[in-house]
Amino acid sequence: MDPELLSMVPRPxxxxxxxxxxxxxxxxxxxxxxxxxKSQGQEVKPSVYFMKQTISNACGTIGLIxxxxxxxxxxxxxxxxxxxxxxxxxxxxxxxxxxKYLETYEAIRLTHESSAHEGQTEAPSIDEKVDLHFIALVNxxxxxxxxxxxxxFPINHGQSSDDTFLEDAIEVCKKFMERDPDELRFNAIALxxx
Numbered sequence: 669m670d671p672e673l674l675s676m677v678p679r680p681x682x683x684x685x686x687x688x689x690x691x692x693x694x695x696x697x698x699x700x701x702x703x704x705x706k707s708q709g710q711e712v713k714p715s716v717y718f719m720k721q722t723i724s725n726a727c728g729t730i731g732l733i734x735x736x737x738x739x740x741x742x743x744x745x746x747x748x749x750x751x752x753x754x755x756x757x758x759x760x761x762x763x764x765x766x767x768k769y770l771e772t773y774e775a776i777r778l779t780h781e782s783s784a785h786e787g788q789t790e791a792p793s794i795d796e797k798v799d800l801h802f803i804a805l806v807n808x809x810x811x812x813x814x815x816x817x818x819x820x821f822p823i824n825h826g827q828s829s830d831d832t833f834l835e836d837a838i839e840v841c842k843k844f845m846e847r848d849p850d851e852l853r854f855n856a857i858a859l860x861x862x
Contacts, residue, residue: 669838669856678860680830682742683735684805684837687855688844691799697847702820710824713809719766721817727802729776734804734815735859742861750775767817800853805837812836834858
């Protein structure tokens with residue numbers, strides 16, 4: 669995450685997916701953060717696409733949906749794209765309604781299940797307790813948002829821009845790492861424009 673290595677990441681960066689361990693320290697911080705925001709408030713632009721996570725072990729899929737939904741202007745969808753249809757259909761829904769709609773949306777469920785069984789490691793069952801979690805970091809309207817379907821709302825981390833988004837998002841990632849300095853299980857993936 670140092671500047672020299674970040675300079676090799678193709679630009680512009682549209683979103684960052686962060687995988688991190690869910691530890692007791694993180695859960696304590698999460699609770700305190702939610703209470704602070706509930707009491708102090710925050711600005712969340714209405715154009716932020718956010719959904720709750722109600723499906724177990726689907727945080728990667730939710731993270732990808734958050735990343736793509738908040739960058740639709742940069743993506744060329746195929747005409748019959750199931751994901752585009754899902755995003756179009758759910759655009760005016762609440763975060764909770766989007767979650768319920770995803771639970772019944774067959775095309776994404778099948779894609780999620782088939783990709784979960786690909787790869788080099790065995791995917792956990794849907795009910796297995798997993799202590800790693802994906803979130804998305806996106807720039808919407810000049811603000812950097814953390815989108816985590818386990819949280820009640822997006823988290824506004826302040827101003828950002830297309831030019832500074834990668835560095836701004838990495839600073840947020842570093843804060844996750846600083847909260848658990850003994851943990852090594854962190855991974856960040858940049859989604860870039862082709």
